[in-house]
Amino acid sequence: MSGLKLFSTGGGVREIEPRLAEEEADVQALIEAHMEIMLGVRFLASEYEFPGGRIDSLGLDENNAPVVVEYKRGTHAGVINQGLYYLAWVMDHRDSFRQLVHDRFGSEPASRLLWSRPRLICVAGDFTRYDIHALREYRRSIDLVRYRYFGAHHVALETVASAAGLAALRRSGSPRAVPRGRRCPAEMVELHAAVDELLIGLGDGVIKVENKMYTAYQRLRNFACLCPPQKEKVLVYLRADPNSVDLVPGLTRDVTGLGHHGTGDLELQLRSERDLESAAKYFRHSYAAA
Known part of the structure; x- marks a missing residue:
């Protein structure tokens, strides 16, 4: 669990208790609506269906690399493997992803996609020590991001761990x-x-x-x-x-x-x-x- 504490100083000091979202969809809707501000990723598609699965969110990061975002309300042991399965589908179907980018952002971004650095961002209530350790074993660029709601108007995002992936490490x-x-x-x-x-x-x-x-x-x-x-x-x-x-x-x-x-x-x-x-x-x- 995050060690972040938030206090209100209006009329005395009062701790604002952190909480998880009521539903996983609440976190997804919030981040998709403000993805560029919150994650530095341009939103591309939501609930993208393909034979064999459905990807929570697709996007492009600031370097024009494909991004898969996977959400979990709390802690989920399979979040990384599930996200990597989706990322593998994107890499195996580049023409489909390129067409999505073309339709939303135009031909110029679609022509210069950074396929060498596809990213997976997992947003969840928390992660286990096994998740954090496992990052070192994967070949892909992965970010584990923990969220917490504070009161009615504040949400915190904390990067728990990141891995560059073997392709990036070689360079x-x-x-x-x-x-x-x-x-x-x-x-x-x-x-x-x-x-x-x-x-x-x-x-x-x-x-x-x-x-x-x-x-x-x-x-x-x-x-x-x-x-x-x-x-x-x-x-x-x-x-x-x-x-x-x-x-x-x-x-x-x-x-x-x-x-x-x-x-x-x-x-x-x-x-x-x-x-x-x-x-x-x-x-x-x-x-x-x-």
Whole structure:
């Protein structure tokens, strides 16, 4: 059970007791209605039926990877295996999934699906220690997310454990530093590697996702996207709200509404190791917000 405690401080301190949903469908309906905010996943389909089963929710994450979301009201010993069965069906029927994406989001997202990093997100009242241990044995990217309702107007989501999957682990060394055909000064390549090391070191649950145009660093959602080094700088995009931090000319920039690779509205322009020292606090801020 989650150790999170919530207190009301209006007219004295009073603990608000956590509770499970009345029905599993209540959790599913809430998350599907706000999936992008709550999980960082664009909602695609609900109760998707196929010969042999029915998938609770389908979606696309911020890196355009297919996502299966499986819900349980309480603790359920088979939640991971059930979700992996659904994920295997998606991987075996890529044309069907691609058509769903095309119909909902258009041809551009459907043409660049990240099939190397399909994800399973299990949302449940709780998980056993066997569930958490089992993550290390699976080949897929899996997130175990515990929910709790607090009163009538609050719900908490807590990432209990995450696994990158074997495909991601095989590529979990230094990110693709320089795209083929581009030459960058050695100091920019070294700075790029230093940024990667710092982002990975922010916490045990950080997972790297390689994309053609950037490397994403994710907890449940992306908190940073590192672009390949340029001739004079390295660009990092963070989830942090630009209005919640002090913007420094030449180092940080609000890119809300501006097109760029990766996710996040705060751009960092790093030109030296000294800039990296200044950027560390922004990295931590974004990590905490993901």
